[in-house]
């Protein structure tokens with residue numbers, strides 16, 4: 184059924200090398216940064232601190248899909264220039280979300296991992312075109328999508344020609360209102376059974392509240408995730424997007440140390 188993403192097609196877990204960093208297999212990687220790029224000083228300060236804490240990639244949105252058309256939609260291509268500057272200063276490869284076919288070429292040229300957000304997980308025409316770029320992709324699970332639908336979307340990207348697709352569980356919509364979404368941690372072992380692709384967890388969007396991010400991150404590490412996507416902001420109360428779920432660089436640093444201890448304790452092996 185999953186001709187390219189399935190375990191039947193490839194029994195060994197995939198290990199990708201992206202910008203000289205390994206993802207999947209025995210490796211655990213953390214992608215961190217603010218929800219959106221807001222200014223040069225904001226990104227440079229966050230990039231330095233997450234790097235010092237052990238993050239492998241810097242992520243910041245420059246095109247933000249917002250529920251309300253009156254909210255901040257990102258700095259656009261000016262934001263991408265700022266991200267590139269942060270990459271040049273810190274050496275951290277950059278991850279950012281694509282929302283339009285108009286930006287395929289520029290993303291192909293300038294971005295290390297192209298993020299497909301939850302809202303575009305089933306934008307099939309976009310998925311095929313992204314696949315055609317042959318670049319690494321971080322594919323987030325749709326707000327109300329099943330695991331099989333997520334894997335089929337990976338299949339769309341891979342039929343286009345790309346091989347390096349990272350899947351990301353980011354919470355699904357349920358009847359529970361205490362959290363922004365419900366983190367479906369069972370997706371991690373279920374995906375591992377069905378697919379050879381690496382699976383990441385984004386506890387930030389699932390939780391919606393900063394104080395819940397760390398416990399969910401630890402649980403994700405314990406159940407075998409290949410990595411995390413964490414929103415970090417130097418001043419969460421002033422963030423232009425998703426401030427309530429952003430953790431500070433200090434909390435991120437302690438989270439990273441505790442995640443490492445969980446990984447040592449569970450010692451997953453292929």
Ligand code: PEP
Nearest residue numbers: 218300301302323353388
């Ligand atoms: C994001 O990563 O900032 C984001 C918008 O996430 P999602 O697509 O999972 O809602």
Ligand code: MN
Nearest residue numbers: 218414424425
């Ligand atoms: Mn966000």
